[in-house]
Amino acid sequence: MSQLSSALLFDAVHTVVAAVQELNRSQNVGATQLSCKSSKIWEHGTSLMNYLRMVELEGLTGHIEFNSRGQRSNYALRIMQNSRDGLRQIGQWHSEQGLSMEKKLPSLNVTDTLFNTTLIITTILENPYVMLKANYQELEGNERYEGFCVDMLKELADILKFNYRIKLVSDGVYGVPGANGTWTGMVGELIARKADLAVAGLTITAEREKVIDFSKPFMTLGISIMYRVHLGRRPGYFSFLDPFSPGVWLFMLLAYLAVSCVLFLVARLTPYEWYNPHPCLKGRCSLLINQYSLGNSFWFPVGGFMQQGSTIAPRALSTRCVSGVWWAFTLIIISSYTANLAAFLTVQRMDVPIESVDDLADQTAIEYGTMHGGSTMTFFQNSRYQTYQRMWNFMHSKQPSVFVKSTEEGIARVLNSNYAYLLESTMNEYYRQRNCNLTQIGGLLDTKGYGIGMPLGSVYRDEFDLAILRLQEENRLEILKRKWWDGGKCPKEEDHRAKGLGMENIGGIFVVLVCGLLIAIFMAVLEFVWMLRHTPGTELSVCEEMLRELQGIVLCQDSLQLRRRRSGGTSTLRPYPLPVEDRRARPTGTSLSNGRLCAGTGLSEPLSHKLAQEAAIVARGCSHIRICPECRRFQGLRVHPPGTPRASPTHSDDSFEWDKTTNSSEPE
Structure with missing residues (x-):
């Protein structure tokens, strides 16, 4: 190209001199001083310009002639072919007559320059581009x-x-320029004409393009960061607690305690939560109960939080307000927990100290x-980007060398020390498929391609370009890449299919269940x-009583049992052991569910005693006696234990008193 420019410059000067x-033959030409700011021109x-249009001569670039518009005309260009015998003309293009070829152009598949020609290929061992076979010592030539x-x-x-x-x-490197302008590696061998082609993972760079030729890229890639895998903690038995931080769980517990206490206080203050459990005795019974005892106040928020509800229904506006805001709170909490639970149970998050090249x-x-x-080393060395310059200064000055x-x-240094390796993304992908302890950090730092290297001015360049394009159009290069890259033992990172949860994910909830059951059994004992x-x-020991109770449970006996206790040859009915509050001395009147009096104002003692006797008859199986369905809600019937003061001296030993029950909505 420089020779052509020199020839054109020579012909241009020769043409001006002739003009x-x-x-000068027709008039005396002299030099005149002119100013760029003045509109005056050379006379x-x-x-x-007119004499230049009339020039006709034969120069180094052929016949020189100009038309009326000052454009070169009536000239011809020779079409040359570079062969083993040197350059030879195969055609001509004329500005007036057009193209005329002396012979046919060579076909792509069988060329005069490459047909049956043996080329020297320089390469370097690099997985998976060029590798030695397992039995390479038994083979020869290219078969190795x-x-x-x-x-x-x-x-x-x-x-x-x-x-x-x-x-x-020979030196085992790709090629970098030396201090004296020489090149090493495969690039140096191409410059020295020791090889015809360099076929390897050779990156196309502007610096290399100045000294050698490249074919069209057969693979595109970029610089990436390889680092070892840093897995976070594996899912534990209590990983179902991970969707919320410990602080959130603590505040939820405090909110539960606060709501329970406020509910208990409000329910005790409002008069609308105190009601008569016996509508049939309205006006004759002064009994009022409140369903929000301290235990129920703590149990009601639990039922709402677990979305299971409760048989306790708020009656007053104030308790309904407390219940409403608690249910709204639990709605958001449960929805947020459910939304995050799947991700925390199925995804094993990476705990990586760096996430990008900036980190x-x-x-x-x-x-x-x-x-x-x-x-890659040359990329950082020549980069003008501030981050990459800082990285190059770190790598260049680090001792020992990085x-x-x-x-x-x-890769061995990455696995065995705190080291990150910068390499091409294709090699990164290949090694990550075969070693699950490696991962890629961030995206690509640049975009470039691999090409086939050739000596500068190689006659094979166009033919290899067309052949590579043909392989790409037929997807042959993609098939080869899948052949050598796929097949690793590590799963692909983009495989996000759902997998079944194991005991290591949700085993903690089984632990909570078993612990709850054991605590319940322990509390019951x-x-x-x-x-x-x-x-x-009580005459029997604790173990004997417990064995008798377990025997009744196994035999499915009724929970309401009237047991006989022998004392001095007589037998009396003994109920199931009474609570401490039921064994307290009672004032005059009939004792009902919560130990408060149901007499005095509107209910006479014979009437209350009659109700108790009717209830006792019903409990013994007398189906012809009926009692009020509302009053039948109080289920357990017991007699007065010996030594307990009677409600009235007229009561017989067969009279019963109502068992204490705080849940007024049990099945009738």
């Missing part, structure tokens, strides 16, 4: 090698009909580096022992 000579300028580039060479050889011989580069550049605890003598001689050495200890006249 000035013709102008001989128009005449010189395998990989993506080896298969691509076979495809190109089938299309262009050439032979090749693979030779490994890597802003710290010094994690070392990072590249392959020495590669394009640069490695091969990708395998870089304590209650049984406590009430038995405070019941007078």
Whole structure:
């Protein structure tokens, strides 16, 4: 290209000189001083332009002639072909006559320049581009090698009909410029004409393009960061608590306690929560009960929070207000918990100290580096981006050196130390498929491509460009990439299909269930022992009483049992052990559910005693006696234990008193 420019410049000067000579013959041409700010022009300028249009001569670039508009005309261009015998003319293009070829153009598949030609291929061992076979010592020549580039060479050889011989580069590097302008590696061998092609993962860069030629890229990629996997804690038995932080769980507990206390206080203050449980005795009974005892006040928010409800229904406006805001609170809490639970149980989050190249550049605890003598090292060395310049200064000044001689050495350093390796994304993907302890951090730092290197001015460049385009159109390169990249033992990162949860994910809720059941059984035993200890006249031991009770449970006996106690040859009915509050001395009047009097104002003692006797008859199976359905809600019937003061001296031993029940809405 420089020779053509020199020839055109020579012809241009020669043409101007010829025009000035013709102008000088007709008039005296002299130099005149002109100013760029003035509109005055050279007096001989128009005449010189006319003489330039009339020039006709033969120059280095052929016949020189101009038309009336000052454009070159009546000239021809020769079409040359570079062959083993040198340049030879195969056609001509004339500005007036057009194109005329002396012979047909060579076809793509069988060319005069590549047909049956043996090319020297320089390459470097790099997985999965060029690798030695397992039994390479038993083989010879090209059969010792395998990989993506080896298969691509076979495809190109089938299309262009050439032979090749693979030779490994002597110094084992891709190629970087030296201090004296020389190049190392495969680039240096192409410059020295020791090889015809460089087929490997050779990156196309502007600096390399100045000294060698590249084909069209056969693969696109970018620089990426490789780091070892840092897994967070594995899902534990109590991972179902992860959707909320410990602080949120603490505030939820405080909110529960606050709502329970406020509910108890409000229910006791409002008069609308105190009501008569016996509508049939209205006007004759002064009994008023409140369903919000301290235990019920703590139980009601639990039922709402667990979305199971409760048989306790608020009656007053104030208690309904407390219940409404608590239900709204639980609605949001439960919805938020459910939305986050799936993610926390199924996704094992990564605990990575760096998430991007900026994080890597802003710290010094994690070392990072590249392959020495590669394009990635050159990229950081020549970059003008502030972050990449800071990274290059860190890598260049770090001792011991953070640069490695091969990708395998870089990967081993990543796995065995706190080190991040910068390499091409295709190699990163290949090694991550085969080692599950490796991961990619962030995206790509740049975009570039791999190409086939050739000596500068190579006659094979266009033919290899067309052959690579043909392989891409037929998807042959994509098939080769899948062949050598897929097949790793690690699952793909984009595979997000749902997987079944194991016991390590939700085993904690089973632990909570078992613990709750054990606590319930333990509390039931304590209650049984406590009430038995405070019941007078008990002759059996605690173990015997418990065995008898378990026997009744196994035999499915009725829970309401009237047991006989022998004392001095007589038998009296003994109920199930009474609570402590039922064994207190009662004032005059009939004792009902909560120990308050149902007599005095409107109910006479004979009437209350009659109701108790009727209830006792019903409990014994007399179906012809009926009692008020509202009053029948009080279920347990017991007699007065010996030594307990009677409500009235007229009561017989067979009279019963109402069992204490706070839940007035049990089944009738």
